[in-house]
Amino acid sequence: MTMSTWLVQIAVSPRCTRLFTRGLLNGHALHRDLMRLAGDNLGDQPRKTAGLLWRVDEGPAGLQLLVQLNTPPRIDALPGDLALSARHRDLTPLLDRLQAGMRVRYRIAANATKRHGNATPEKKGKLANLHGADADAWWARKATDAGLHPQQITSTALPDILGPTTRDRHNTPQTVRHGVTRFDGIATITDPDQLRTAITQGIGRARTYGCGLLSIGPLSEPR
Structure with a gap:
């Protein structure tokens, strides 16, 4: 069921x-x-x-x-x-009506990030927020993995969202901040099963804090 x-x-x-x-x-x-x-x-x-x-x-x-x-x-x-x-x-x-080849509008507010590679020791391995073309490329990869072929991507940088307050090694309270980019556009469904999974499970990090919810709607074709 x-x-x-x-x-x-x-x-x-x-x-x-x-x-x-x-x-x-x-x-x-x-x-x-x-x-x-x-x-x-x-x-x-x-x-x-x-x-x-x-x-x-x-x-x-x-x-x-x-x-x-x-x-x-x-x-x-x-x-x-x-x-x-x-x-x-x-x-x-x-979700049950989704089919390969169907064109849809989409929206997602996502935490687009990558891990630091060649960086200073204190930054190496930590997450860095992506912006601009790097964020668009991140979404294009995630969308493809989610069974979507994006034909249009419009990205908008949004204010950070606050996560929980933690303490650093000096016992100083620090509130975690998650960077957010909203992606809107048009896409074609390539794999309905992958897309259903992405919609129900979310995409990317910070899903607890308002990121990762992918919304889609059928695209009305011009007459």
Whole structure:
């Protein structure tokens, strides 16, 4: 039996002021809030078990949260000050209709990174954020691996998202920051099974903190 996939669209209430810390989206706190949509007793990897992925989109009406998970969402469990409105739908029929050769529009906010190679000892092996043409090339590779052939890529650098606060070797608190690039465009499906896996599991790093959710929609062909 195919596992269902649900999408929740949340219009963020303008009264909710705790989403941002020092002007940046607090992905760590928001993740905790959105996990309330999933069930309890999810084991050692609750986000992965719930299939929770999310993204913040900003439009004329304000901030919108797109949240995806593999179980019917518990909308009533959301914090009262977060959602101005929330609606959900089952994405499974859309995923079941995917076919090779189908042209789609896509959007993903991703943490495009690579590991430092020839660098100073303190940087070697650490992750570096990619920008511009390097970020586009990163997405082209990831899209191909995900069963998509991108015919158009428009990339937009977004503000960093804050992760958890950790402590360095001097016991100084440091808040992890994840770089974010949004990729929009048009692509042709080359492998529907790989694409379904990429949509349900997410792409790239920082999936807990608002990266990796790939959204697609059929492209209306001109008449």
